[in-house]
Amino acid sequence: MGRSKAEGGAGVRTRILAAACDLFAEQGYDATSVQQVVDRAGVTKGGLYHYFGAKEDLLVEMYRAVFSERLAALDTILAQGRDPEWTLRAIIDDIVVGTAAMRRESAAVSRELATMDSGRTQRLQADWRRYQEAVRGLIRQAQQDGVFSPVASPEVVSWSIFGVTNSLHTWFRPDGPKPAEMIARELADFVLAGLKAPA
Amino acid sequence: MGRSKAEGGAGVRTRILAAACDLFAEQGYDATSVQQVVDRAGVTKGGLYHYFGAKEDLLVEMYRAVFSERLAALDTILAQGRDPEWTLRAIIDDIVVGTAAMRRESAAVSRELATMDSGRTQRLQADWRRYQEAVRGLIRQAQQDGVFSPVASPEVVSWSIFGVTNSLHTWFRPDGPKPAEMIARELADFVLAGLKAPA
DNA sequence: AGCTACATACCAACCGGTCGGTATTGACGG
């Protein structure tokens, strides 16, 4: 018997995180008590504080899970050095599919994004701003080069993209008729159609 | 003297609402205590509960302030019976300018939109869904009529629009270089460019 | 024995909300 107790094979720490993720996404961070988290995870408060130093650490962990993959993917895409259209399509595809795959985490995080500024989160927020700035820079450069139409500013275009991913958790259903890949395709087609139209 | 005390001419009830609005937008509803609200408003808890039955009423009031104007404007626009492009442009213009004019209220409300389902808010949420459905229906019909390109589903397009307004409070500055009218114009141009491009 | 992995019991602070009280007001009678 590898472990001591009833261990359903999930790992207590992971189970706590999953429970917190569900509850934060449903009710919000502040509205969720530590007691609710441990009840759903099937542990006690002592157990939670054995693995996490504070309630906020749960959020920070989700923060990291959501952003780290996206940032890594961004670097990989940019490193290819392809043309703006291909690059922007790749970014949109990654962020839509990635966000859909972690919709509960994304829901929990995106809602509290504005609030948190407790030192440990500032680094992550800065990383996220870098992501956004990369997208805007890509669009800006392509517009200057005449590859994209200057129909709208990079800010408005980028927020159209991020707005979809931020709201994805409110309407996307993984068992629905439209898979994330198709949504990504639609969004990329729509954005590129606007960006390639004649000025 | 018309009034009794130091009354800066603001009206206590209005001052409480303004204070709550700022704090909810900054910290979120749950993270803001009633004590914080009354401290900033310069009144006491007894004073607040004289005007409002519960903390939630403050949110509901903002809810109403944000939505009622938008819904009324929507009906006015739709009643004109103009073509889809004009109608969509008018809607985008109204929602961007209107949201920018009430950015603090919008920030407070949009963040808590998913959470609240306490009977009184369900009516307002239903109204808001009706708004979204009107936009999607407009796009869907125009696509069926061949006026708009079917490049993306009405859902994705509409969330591109609402995504911008939902995130407006994070980057829009009323004293910034770009007025709300210009952002509205850009967004409308961008969306229509995508929607009018050849399939 | 000592370490990890939890459980149990508990705490001070704070939460939203209530309540009895007071100061000020406008309406009305005389």
Added chain:
DNA sequence: CCGTCAATACCGACCGGTTGGTATGTAGCT
């Protein structure tokens, strides 16, 4: 013009319950 009265506006102390967090205990593995 004054006195009376009820209503309004607001105060500040207080309540039960809940919060995030901790100190201590203990069962099992090494």
